[in-house]
Amino acid sequence: MNHNEHNPNRHPLADLYTPEITARFERIRNRPVAIEVNQLRKTFYHKKQENLVLGGIDFNAHQREFMCVVGPSGCGKSTLARTIAGLETHDSGDMIVAGSHVSGPGPDRGMVFQKYTLFPWMSVKKNVMFGLVQSGQDKADAERDALQWIDLVGLSKYAESYPHQLSGGMQQRVAIARALAAQPKVLLMDEPFSALDPQNRAKMQQYLLEIWQNIDITILFITHDLDEAVYLSDRVLVLDAHPGRVREILEVPLPRPRPIELMLSDEFQATKRYLESLVHPPITHLDVEEKLSMVQMVPVDSEVPNIF
Amino acid sequence: MSLLPKTWFVPRAPLDVRSRYFLIFSSFLLPLFIWSLVSYVPQLWHPKIEITDSGDAGYLRVGMLVDKEIFYREVEKKESEGKVAPEGFPSNPVYLPAPHEVATALYTAFTTPPKRSNEPWLHESLLHSIQVIAWGFFWAVLIGVPLGILAGTYEAFAKLIEPFTEFFRYLPAPAFGALAVAILGIYDAPKIAIIFIGTVFQMILIVANTTRKLSPALVEAALTLGCNGASLLKRVIVPGVLPDLYRDMRILLGWAWTYLIVAELIGTSSGITWFITQQARYKNFDNVFAAILIIGVIGLVTDLILAWLGRRLFPWNNSK
Numbered sequence: 205m206n207h208n209e210h211n212p213n214r215h216p217l218a219d220l221y222t223p224e225i226t227a228r229f230e231r232i233r234n235r236p237v238a239i240e241v242n243q244l245r246k247t248f249y250h251k252k253q254e255n256l257v258l259g260g261i262d263f264n265a266h267q268r269e270f271m272c273v274v275g276p277s278g279c280g281k282s283t284l285a286r287t288i289a290g291l292e293t294h295d296s297g298d299m300i301v302a303g304s305h306v307s308g309p310g311p312d313r314g315m316v317f318q319k320y321t322l323f324p325w326m327s328v329k330k331n332v333m334f335g336l337v338q339s340g341q342d343k344a345d346a347e348r349d350a351l352q353w354i355d356l357v358g359l360s361k362y363a364e365s366y367p368h369q370l371s372g373g374m375q376q377r378v379a380i381a382r383a384l385a386a387q388p389k390v391l392l393m394d395e396p397f398s399a400l401d402p403q404n405r406a407k408m409q410q411y412l413l414e415i416w417q418n419i420d421i422t423i424l425f426i427t428h429d430l431d432e433a434v435y436l437s438d439r440v441l442v443l444d445a446h447p448g449r450v451r452e453i454l455e456v457p458l459p460r461p462r463p464i465e466l467m468l469s470d471e472f473q474a475t476k477r478y479l480e481s482l483v484h485p486p487i488t489h490l491d492v493e494e495k496l497s498m499v500q501m502v503p504v505d506s507e508v509p510n511i512f
Numbered sequence: 513m514s515l516l517p518k519t520w521f522v523p524r525a526p527l528d529v530r531s532r533y534f535l536i537f538s539s540f541l542l543p544l545f546i547w548s549l550v551s552y553v554p555q556l557w558h559p560k561i562e563i564t565d566s567g568d569a570g571y572l573r574v575g576m577l578v579d580k581e582i583f584y585r586e587v588e589k590k591e592s593e594g595k596v597a598p599e600g601f602p603s604n605p606v607y608l609p610a611p612h613e614v615a616t617a618l619y620t621a622f623t624t625p626p627k628r629s630n631e632p633w634l635h636e637s638l639l640h641s642i643q644v645i646a647w648g649f650f651w652a653v654l655i656g657v658p659l660g661i662l663a664g665t666y667e668a669f670a671k672l673i674e675p676f677t678e679f680f681r682y683l684p685a686p687a688f689g690a691l692a693v694a695i696l697g698i699y700d701a702p703k704i705a706i707i708f709i710g711t712v713f714q715m716i717l718i719v720a721n722t723t724r725k726l727s728p729a730l731v732e733a734a735l736t737l738g739c740n741g742a743s744l745l746k747r748v749i750v751p752g753v754l755p756d757l758y759r760d761m762r763i764l765l766g767w768a769w770t771y772l773i774v775a776e777l778i779g780t781s782s783g784i785t786w787f788i789t790q791q792a793r794y795k796n797f798d799n800v801f802a803a804i805l806i807i808g809v810i811g812l813v814t815d816l817i818l819a820w821l822g823r824r825l826f827p828w829n830n831s832k
């Protein structure tokens with residue numbers, strides 16, 4: 205990114221990078237790399253048809269960085285997260301997370317899914333203990349740790365409840381606690397808040413930032429909500445579709461910590477507008493194919509003949 | 513339709529409590545009502561005449577059942593000859609006893625000692641049947657459930673196990689009766705084997721399918737928490753499918769009962785089937801019906817107990 209005023213290829217947001225912000229990104233760049241993705245390619249096959257979903261993805265995320273991934277629907281955001289998690293195979297390229305090559309799922313990469321995935325037969329406490337017990341921690345220790353995590357997401361009262369007794373937002377908080385309790389190096393989150401109403405979502409974003417600030421974790425957060433992306437991220441990874449490629453990695457020109465009012469500021473809005481222009485190129489006219497072939501279907505003598 | 517509550521005809525809507533109990537009650541009462549009608553209303557069916565007085569027709573005896581047609585021909589004949597006509601009342605064939613006869617038999621069947629001293633009482637026959645079912649089902653669960661879970665979890669096991677199972681389940685289990693006797697002798701072992709063969713193949717396929725229906729998202733969540741291999745089976749797949757597995761077992765247990773009747777006929781006839789065939793031979797059809805009802809009641813009661821137990825065992829499972 206070039207912040208030089210006289211450069212004709214000057215970045216549209218260049219004015220927003222204050223010296224403090226630039227210095228902060230300088231510090232982030234100097235941190236060790238937590239996620240390194242090199243030339244990652246992934247094809248899906250469906251009935252002999254090839255669908256190249258990830259066409260050579262390259263990016264790095266640094267330790268304790270918060271990186272969001274945005275892009276048009278179907279561009280392969282979920283596939284990218286699932287591939288890094290080791291839940292999908294890949295054709296070529298490689299991924300290095302916290303120093304080791306990814307080959308299959310492992311506890312160093314926690315994941316929070318869009319769908320609610322708590323184990324329904326386990327209480328909230330048992331769910332959060334799951335990863336701890338798996339790693340061989342003894343029961344009493346695991347229980348103590350789990351209760352701490354549950355407390356951190358504000359659900360102490362529900363430690364003994366079953367998932368079906370919790371609201372969607374509460375379930376997602378437990379899922380975050382469960383993933384974090386296993387002490388992953390990297391947390392992959394695939395649209396974890398998209399099923400929540402705006403108010404709950406805002407609350408969850410606050411929670412997440414709070415947690416992220418206080419523990420050593422690198423977060424790769426997938427979303428299609430650009431407000432969310434700008435508000436949460438250090439940097440935003442913008443993907444192109446068909447095939448999925450990195451369009452740009454945007455350093456969000458906003459200071460931290462970020463009070464909620466920041467969302468109303470010009471800087472925030474400008475950043476969001478810029479992202480919008482990358483993800484959804486301005487629509488000049490509707491495609492002929494996209495135009496619905498509708499005819500007036502209201503009788504002329506209808507009580508409400510038109511909607512105007 | 514306004515006679516009946518509206519909720520009865522709303523798809524998938526829950527019923528009010530009164531309708532519920534009314535319908536559950538009716539579900540038993542309705543067949544009983546039809547049975548009573550046919551039994552107690554002489555105008556309905558009653559194709560036979562039970563003789564109360566043979567009159568001058570020497571070959572008729574008191575208590576005998578004759579076809580209506582033959583009876584009336586006989587009456588006409590005797591009357592035209594000026595002799596005493598036989599008398600009788602309309603009756604159903606011996607194989608359809610009236611409800612009260614069966615009800616009495618339900619009691620007397622247990623209190624009547626067997627015809628020969630070496631033959632079992634009814635409750636001993638029943639107990640024997642239950643034992644045969646229990647063993648057959650036990651072995652089927654022991655083999656079928658693990659194989660089903662493996663096939664439902666690993667594609668490799670599915671391909672190894674399912675094609676043959678699919679083939680074998682079409683072979684009628686009773687067809688193995690003679691073979692089972694030749695190999696296992698004439699007592700309980702071949703009977704247990706028939707129940708085992710009848711249930712285990714269905715069980716493998718049903719369990720495999722149930723296992724496959726476990727949400728892959730749960731498995732993926734477990735994988736990202738470092739859980740895999742045997743540990744994944746033990747901590748996620750088995751507990752995750754347990755409520756559905758339990759429901760499958762309830763259905764399959766009903767299946768096992770249907771194989772019981774065949775199983776008990778091979779080798780030395782035994783158990784409740786022996787009792788039924790024996791009673792049918794003596795034309796004690798009230799006892800036959802009583803025995804059939806007892807099987808039904810045992811089946812229903814076990815299922816209700818298992819359902820109740822299931823709700824206790826799996827409180828998190830709200831899909832019934």
Ligand SMILES: Nc1ncnc2c1ncn2[C@@H]1O[C@H](COP(=O)(O)OP(=O)(O)OP(=O)(O)O)[C@@H](O)[C@H]1O
Pocket residue numbers: 248249250255257275276277278279280281282283284428
């Ligand atoms: N299991 C699969 N088998 C075949 N094709 C798949 C599979 N999963 C995803 N795809 C294809 O890969 C492409 C990218 O899917 P992906 O779910 O990664 O998109 P996304 O960016 O997460 O979209 P969204 O924003 O709607 O969640 C889509 O075209 C989809 O059809």
Ligand SMILES: [Mg+2]
Pocket residue numbers: 281282283
């Ligand atoms: Mg997605």
